Amino acid sequence: MFLGCFAARQNPYSIYLSIIHTTSDLESICSSLKTLNLDGHFSSDNVYHAARDFGNRYHSLPCVILRPESVSDIAKTIKHIFHMGASSILTVAARGHGHSLQGQSQAHGGVVINMQSLREQEMQVHAGELPFLDVSGGELFINILHETLKYGLAPKSWTDYLHLTVGGTLSNAGISGQAFRHGPQISNVYQLQVVTGKGEVMNCSEKQNADLFYSVLGGLGQFGIITRARIALEPAPKMVKWIRVLYSNFLIFSEDQEYLISAETTFDYIEGFVIINKTGLLNNWRSSFNPQDPVQASRFNSDGKTLYCLEMAKNFNPDENDITNQEVENLLSQLRYIPSTLLLTEVSYLNFLDRVHVSETKLRLKGLWEVPHPWLNLLIPRTRIHEFAEQVFSNILRDSSNGPILIYPLNKSKWDNRTSAVTPEEDIFYLVAFLSSAMPASTGTDGLEHILNQQKIILNFCETTHLGVKQYLPHYTNQEEWRTHFGPQWEIFVRRKSAYDPLAILAPGQKIFQKAI
Ligand code: FAD
Incomplete structure (x- = not known):
């Protein structure tokens, strides 16, 4: 059904889809997602939007968009795809604000999760000696700034531009002119909630599931989807x-x-x-x-x-x-x-x-x-x-x-x-x-x-x-280049991938691992 839609609009990207699978395969795999009982919903409107990013050079059309209204929507979707195993070609990309440069938040023929729909819990500012903020992974930093300023507080480390999401910048590092002192944004996170590539919802921090915590920070979306983050705050100047x-x-x-x-x-x-x-x-x-x-x-x-x-x-x-x-x-x-x-x-x-x-x-x-x-x-x-x-x-x-x-x-x-x-x-x-x-x-x-x-x-x-x-914000097109990029850390990266996303379902637009079919 979804692909029927694409064909009717004579979509320019369908040629790519046909390379990876036949139309009817994709159609039935995507349709099976509709059987899931979710708080949010799947949508095939606006798939073209999800095939664009700020770089405006790479365009991979997804099969369907998930607009989650709960963390459980994301977990159920990934679990469903994980249990299909190698019989399914579906991959999943979290899309924050789509301000990637080379298709990193796109999923060729797969599912794009619109992270900004995830507003299950309000932002929560915790004032006190060590102030912090609990926030959805799909929240924009500009909204975080407005909210925390109401309490005279603000995050310590920024990017130059604030219309980016928590999950998007924590997947890279998040650098600006404060990083020389406070470190990048990934050095200013106390705790994360993550949905792994197996569909498990896990809390992690320096003390709890530490390997997952450090994997996800700067992890290019490879190990899990950040659904919630606890971010360090400090008193904000006027x-x-x-x-x-x-x-x-x-x-x-x-x-x-x-x-x-x-x-x-x-x-x-x-x-x-x-x-x-x-x-x-x-x-x-x-x-x-x-x-x-x-x-x-x-x-x-x-x-x-x-x-x-x-x-x-x-x-x-x-x-x-x-x-x-x-x-x-x-x-x-x-x-x-x-x-x-x-x-x-x-x-x-x-x-x-x-x-x-x-x-x-x-x-x-x-x-x-x-x-x-x-x-x-x-x-x-x-x-x-x-x-x-x-x-x-x-x-x-x-x-x-x-x-x-x-x-x-x-x-x-x-x-x-x-x-x-x-x-x-x-x-x-x-x-x-x-x-x-x-x-x-x-x-x-x-x-x-x-x-x-x-x-x-x-x-x-x-x-x-x-x-x-x-x-x-690295961009490479083959695994050999990625291996060189990571150098001695490559083996760790691969081990983490096999632990948290063994079927290589997540963030296919980074082109690091390919889903086995
Ligand atoms: P997206 O483009 O939507 O996603 C980026 C990657 O993260 C994708 O692989 C995606 O699948 C993954 N992802 C998204 N959300 C999640 C999630 N919740 N959990 C797991 N994975 C997820 N960077 C800096 O460090 N410093 C800067 O000063 C800076 N300035 C910028 C200015 C502009 C105008 C732009 C366009 C970009 C800038 N960037 C900067 C780069 C920016 O931080 C990254 O491109 C970032 O990934 C964009 O965030 P996003 O929310 O749009 O992510």
Whole structure:
């Protein structure tokens, strides 16, 4: 029946489905799901939506969407598929907000679970000495922020963009400018409720089912579906002093960044980005930032130079304004940026954390949000970052007009090596994120082919010079590449897979394991 629907709409993806199974097989397997007695329901409307993601380059059509209203809906569905065993080709992908880049939340001919439907229990904020939040795995961080702020609290570690779900970011790591101090989001979770690939509902934490807990954190959705999470909170500040300064020398820029992430008294947020061949930079930023010295700033000429912007934020409450200004001044006095480029602004904590949403709104208005996003995120060991910067920012890339290039260092000591996330083998490593947008149908330097080609050159450079780079939000197409990605952790990853999802039902869009049929 479901496939009948697809055929009637002449769906462009049906060719893929026919490769893996015949239409009638799929039809009957999908129909068998309808016999399940659920609180929520299966739906074949909008399967096209589930075949899209933010990357907008990979499109795998599922057989059906599950809109769960309880954890038991998810457990029953997976258990049903698990008990079909190898006779069923069905796989299951949890879809958070679908902000993956290469089809990671898609399930080719399988079941996509719309995690945002799972609102069985309200969010629960627990104030106290060690405050925490109990929240559904399908909740968006923007909603978490609004809710926790009502109690004067907020999570400690963030992503730059908040319209992502708990399950989606905990399956990767969840990194932003607070991670140097608090670690990634996966270092700030006390407890999880998970539905495994066998359909079992399990609670896990450092003390209970610890192996499952660490498997799932950074586990790319391979070991279970996160249905609930207990997330660490801290008192939330009201305001943020948000600062940008520029450097023209990469060595000095990175030394200052590393100094700040290692200092005891420092900023609350530290990031940075690379600007290649852009004009009128400070003027463009003036709508949101004030130069400390407007006359000097107006004379600053960025034409053609490669510049490095250090971005920092200091949290404060209005009654701490004077002392915070002093702390900021002290910290800035230890840095070696170009003095005329100091820009400052003050915004609410909410507006600071939700800052990318402002850009989203602008891009949506111009029709530039739903374009292909060929992003590449790399974690690079500190000792090799200069070599990387020299080659990539001076030789390979001619400009940074296709999208932001983020660069900031992280402390490995804040990452728990029991999780499934993999990082380079050094105490400090950098995140370098090429966040490109491609103009549809363009064959120029803003087109998909050109951007992908540049990324290939960057990856080849990393490989031939043995930089020890790891991809963040990794994307590989065969198991050999995954084995290399995980390195010595591969054996553990495989053991965990066979323990928690032995039939390889979960998260097929990651293309790590293939369901045996
Ligand atoms: P989805 O794309 O829906 O899913 C991602 C993967 O997780 C899939 O494999 C899916 O099956 C699995 N999954 C989803 N929900 C669950 C669940 N409940 N249980 C188990 N598995 C699940 N990342 C950062 O770390 N820092 C950033 O600053 C950052 N900024 C971003 C900004 C933008 C604009 C975008 C588009 C992405 C950004 N990301 C960032 C990447 C983002 O964290 C990941 O792509 C994340 O997976 C997206 O969350 P989602 O809810 O959309 O997940």
